[in-house]
Amino acid sequence: MKKIKCQSCNKLIDRWPNNRKYCDECKADAYKEKKSIYCKKYKIENRERINLYRREYYAENPEKHKEYCDKYKNKNPEAYSAKRRKNYENDPDKYRGYAIVYYNNNTEKCIANSRNWEKENPERKKELNRKSYWKNRQHALEYREKNKEKIAKRRKIWVKKNLIHVRTKVEERRAMKMNADGSYTAEEFIKLCNYYNWTCLYCGKKLDEITVTADHVTPLSKGGSNYIENIVPACLHCNVSKNNKSILSFMINGGFKPCAQAA
Numbered sequence: 001m002k003k004i005k006c007q008s009c010n011k012l013i014d015r016w017p018n019n020r021k022y023c024d025e026c027k028a029d030a031y032k033e034k035k036s037i038y039c040k041k042y043k044i045e046n047r048e049r050i051n052l053y054r055r056e057y058y059a060e061n062p063e064k065h066k067e068y069c070d071k072y073k074n075k076n077p078e079a080y081s082a083k084r085r086k087n088y089e090n091d092p093d094k095y096r097g098y099a100i101v102y103y104n105n106n107t108e109k110c111i112a113n114s115r116n117w118e119k120e121n122p123e124r125k126k127e128l129n130r131k132s133y134w135k136n137r138q139h140a141l142e143y144r145e146k147n148k149e150k151i152a153k154r155r156k157i158w159v160k161k162n163l164i165h166v167r168t169k170v171e172e173r174r175a176m177k178m179n180a181d182g183s184y185t186a187e188e189f190i191k192l193c194n195y196y197n198w199t200c201l202y203c204g205k206k207l208d209e210i211t212v213t214a215d216h217v218t219p220l221s222k223g224g225s226n227y228i229e230n231i232v233p234a235c236l237h238c239n240v241s242k243n244n245k246s247i248l249s250f251m252i253n254g255g256f257k258p259c260a261q262a263a
Helices: 024-045 047-060 062-075 077-090 092-105 107-120 122-135 137-146 148-161 163-177 186-195 236-242 247-252
Strands: 003-005 012-014 212-216 231-235
Touching (some): 092 107, 107 122, 122 137, 137 148, 148 163, 163 186, 212 236
């Protein structure tokens, strides 16, 4: 019987039966490699056909596909992130289009996720905002110049909805100018108002988000801090009347008597 060399390891083997080219030890690996080459060639030649079949399968089995993707993502988080970044870099417009479609279909979910992320990563959010601003500064300036009225209207609406937040920032700026220590957030001030049952500490008048003001127990001009511990809710009349007096001085001058607004 005719002997031939194995095409993988050069070992002498019988050519027959089956007109073989590899020995028994190399046969599995050789055909496996051959099969992978054939599969790659087939994928390249029939890419559109395969993609169409995949899309149809995903449409018919969305839960199964999602389960498979989640499983892969959890097993290979770094590889998954790297692949997504690479795909985005290769065709950013395509992936922006996907993002827009997803956002339009899941607007509330996207907004909620974004807000949760901002609360958990405030420093990262500030950093990204700064980068985005300087990257698109010229575009932002041009947009502001063209849409002054639109921006002003939108700002007025936002200020009406977030009065406490705006006033908090104003107080923070005033404290910085006077070199006072500390700051407080709108959420902390709302908690304080809830603690005092939304009433003025001095005259007992019922307050709301529009009428409430933050009064410094020890005035900033006399070394008081801008921490929440030095803040009490007060109506505008009492806050203005107290001015830069201490609590004791204000008490002696009848500061705790109900004002005309509270009567």
